[in-house]
Amino acid sequence: MSFWDVVWFIIIAFAFTAYLMMLFSIVADLFRDPETSGLAKAVWLIALVFFPVLTALVYVIVRGRGMAERNLAGRAAVQRQQDDYIKQVAGSSATPTDQIAQASALLEKGTISQSEFDTLKAKALAV
Template sequence: MWNNFWNIIWLMFWAFALISYLFALFAIIGDLFRDRELNGWWKALWIIFLIFLPFLTALVYLIARGRGMAERQSRDVQQAQQQADDYIRQTAASSSPADDIAKAKQLLDQGVISAGEFDALKAKALGHKF
């Protein structure tokens, strides 16, 4: 029974090591293609080394370029956050249906649009299909 238990523990250890390596490998490959300063030949060379000497190359890459990986990741996260904030600000700044109807009513009162156009704008503001 104990022999089988330790085999399971050993299997779990190697499964954890393999999954950890795959996470590191995908992070390295993602970083290679995200890096705009590294030219294509260097990227190809890193990939070739990752294929033929995977563990050693991954370790060397993380030691040599780890700081740059962190900086690129941080920059991308900040850029994504800025885009999300801009989208939220833009969406929040859009007018409500009541505001759209009030503007259309002003245009109708000024004679800029007809009653039919006002009805169409009102239906659009309320989300009705026409």
């Protein structure tokens, strides 16, 4: 095996990997798009099976902008969910003073007993 055979193999392996990544992203985008009908999705998939390179190029040309917008919208939704979760977790940890005040309010309403209040107070102070 010569040097150029190795170089050629590396180029072909790179092109094949890029091609597979493009196919997977097209298929993922097809299933992610709620506006495309099931029949249209089936036609795109059948075309990808029988004419993969041509169909991939046509798909990227025709639907490339929407593909990018759906990808960005998906990433933004994940970011919002993550931010909401962080805010929820960060907001739920009240200071010991807040926890004791909440327990005191529950004691005054009669929702909890004095022993439950003492337990909550000890737990808040132990944190």
